[in-house]
Amino acid sequence: MTAKPTSAPPRPGGLLTLGPDGPGEAPRAAASTPRSPAPRPLLVDLALAAVAVGFGLSVGIALTATSHQQLAAPGGVALFLGNVTGLAGTYLALVMVLLISRIPFVERVLGQDTLLRWHRRLAPWPISLIIAHVVILTIGYAQAARTGILHEIGPLVNGFPDMGIATAGFVLMVAVSIASLYPIRRRIKRENWWGLHLFMYLALALAFAHEIVLGPSFVGHPMTQLVWSVAWAATAGLVLTYRVGLPIVRSIRHGLVIEEIRPEGPGVVTVILRGRHLERLAVSGGQFFEWRFLARGMWWQAHPFSISARPQPPYLRLTVKCVGDFTTALARLPVGTRVALEGPYGTFTTHALRTRKVALIAGGIGVTSVRSLLEDLPKGTRPVVVLRASSEEELILREEIAELVKWHGGRLHEIVGPRTAQPVEHLAELIGDLKKRDTYVSGSESFVMSVTRLLALLKVPQEAVHADVYAM
Ligand SMILES: Cc1cc2nc3c(=O)[nH]c(=O)nc-3n(C[C@H](O)[C@H](O)[C@H](O)COP(=O)(O)OP(=O)(O)OC[C@H]3O[C@@H](n4cnc5c(N)ncnc54)[C@H](O)[C@@H]3O)c2cc1C
Incomplete structure (x- = not known):
């Protein structure tokens, strides 16, 4: 029988452990399971170019859909602008969905954090354009009918096919967007907000039919209708495949x-999972999964946790700090609870290495991804590892890290105490040649930000800094 992974120090030459097997040998776990495929930036560049061309085409078909006579007619300019804002807005909404559809080759290059950041930055544009579309079109129809704007709302909603359903979609879209405004969002529990956010998919689906049936760019243009429908169907297919289908298949497998x-x-547990075919699970040290623990009250929430060791079939390990409802409940789950997973995700891997000199800096629980990343580092990188915690007891996994650092011929520094007593500036002295290294930083947002700010001040090139922020 295979020995269970331990959180005790890896014993060189001992039974299967989570660390190196002996001097000069690669860590056994690292050798036995595949890593996630290398990122292909060219593919992502092509995809981004295709998205940009798509935007140009969407605006293009809107601009060319109105004739001079239509423009000159009462309300013509407003109807034209309403069409342009509608198409541009819905196209950008489609891009927003694509950004979070977890397409593996895109995730591998950009990482979920970057994609989420882009998703959030883009968000105000589609919703503003769609609101403008509704307001401007109402003005246009009112001008054409020589009536008041408010008076025009009823005939507009009831007098055209699919407009009732599109109006419901619009109201839903505005409601979800208001809930997503930061001052409101931060008052809602993350999982509730996430559930609410899913209604955006419904809103977009409800609005789809009226575009095809009423949009001047589509009426009488079967080819444009077909391309637009295929683009939306493909996006829905990608979301269903990568956010639903693949996680289900992987979890069952x-x-x-x-x-x-x-x-x-203190307040930290290691969760050891047992599973089948883990030798086929391609995951790199430093990556994370979205985990779903199939227990009452928990199954509907997926939370991100890094692997704290590379898979060691039939085992997989994560280490969790109890910070809220979910993590506290997780620590009390009974043995045998089934677990579903989505991923792996994350660019905090050796694929990001540019040099053969490495510094790894972990704040608190951020040590988990650094721990598994250490197993993947190529021999000869002689990493300088810095662990930061408020107290000695909070330096979790320290023995395992020490063993791996020793195996790599690197240096380990442990910084203990309040942040004010141990400012991050201290890191520069401790590590020395930061400018010549790839620096990996993981932990809470404030910790990672303070370190990356320091690295920027020290003129460490941005491409040499790899961050793993434990918050989204
Ligand atoms: C890429 C990544 C890797 C992570 N790896 C680990 C790890 O190895 N070990 C570990 O203990 N923690 C890790 N975390 C953090 C962990 O996901 C959260 O602490 C956990 O989800 C909190 O859930 P909760 O309901 O117990 O706490 P809550 O009360 O919901 O929240 C406590 C804190 O956690 C944040 N948080 C809550 N839910 C999420 C979520 N779904 N995604 C991101 N942040 C959230 C909140 O913003 C808040 O600051 C990681 C986070 C990310 C983004």
Whole structure:
């Protein structure tokens, strides 16, 4: 029988452990399971170019759909602008959906954090354009009918096919957008907000039919109708495949269950999962999964946790700090609880390496991704590893890290105490040649931000800084 992974120090030459097997040998776990495929930036560049061309075409078909006579007629300019804003807005909404559809080759290059950031930055544009579309078109129809704007709303909603349903979609879209405004969103529990956010998919689906049936760019243009419909169907297909289908298939294939939960430090537990075919699960050290624990009250939420060791079939390991409802409940789950997973995600891997000199800096629980990344580092990188925690007991996984650092011939520094007593500026002295290294930083948002700011001040090139922020 295979030995269960331990959170004790890896013993060189011992039974299967989570660390190196002996001097000069690659860590056994790293050798036995595949890593996630290398990123292909060219493919992503092509995809981004295609998206930009798509935007140009969408605006183009809107601009050419109105004749001079139509423009000159009462309300003509407003109807034209309403059409342009509508098409531009819905196209950008489609791009927003694509950004979070978890397409693997895109995730591998840009990472979920960047994609989410782009998704959030883009968000005000489609919703503003769609609101403008509704307002401007109402003005246009009122001018054409020589009536008041408010008076025109009823005939507009009731007098055209699919307009009732599109109006419901619009109201839903505005409601979800208001809930997404930061001052409101931060008052809603993350999982509730996420559930609410799903209604945006419904809103977009409800609005689709009226575009095809009423849009001047589509009426009488079967080819344009076809291309637009295929683009939307393909986007829906990608979301269903990568956010629903693939996670279900992967979860069934691996059949993960909790094998053991053991304390790792104050308020921190290590969760050991047992599963099938883990030798086929391609995941790199430093990556994370979205985990779903199939227990009452928890199954509907997926939370991100990094692997704290590379898979060691039939085991997989994560280490969790109890910070809220979900993580506290997780620590109390019984052995045998089934676990579904989505991923792996994340660019905090050796694929990001540019040099053979590495610094790894972990704040608090950020140590988990650094721990698994250490297993993947090529021999000869001699990493300088800095662990930062408020107290000695919070330096979790420290023995395993020490063993791996020793195996790599690197240096380990442990910084303990309040942040004010140990400012990040100290890191520069400790590590020394930061400008010549790839620096990986992981932990809370404030910790990662403070370190990356320091690195920027020290003129460390941006491409050499790889961050893993434990918040989204
Ligand atoms: C890429 C990544 C890797 C992570 N790896 C680990 C890890 O290895 N070990 C570990 O202990 N923690 C890790 N985290 C953090 C972990 O996901 C959250 O602590 C956890 O989801 C909190 O859930 P909760 O309901 O217990 O707490 P809550 O009360 O919901 O929240 C407590 C804090 O966690 C944040 N948070 C809550 N839910 C999420 C979520 N779904 N995504 C991101 N942040 C959230 C909140 O913003 C808040 O600051 C990681 C986060 C990310 C983004």
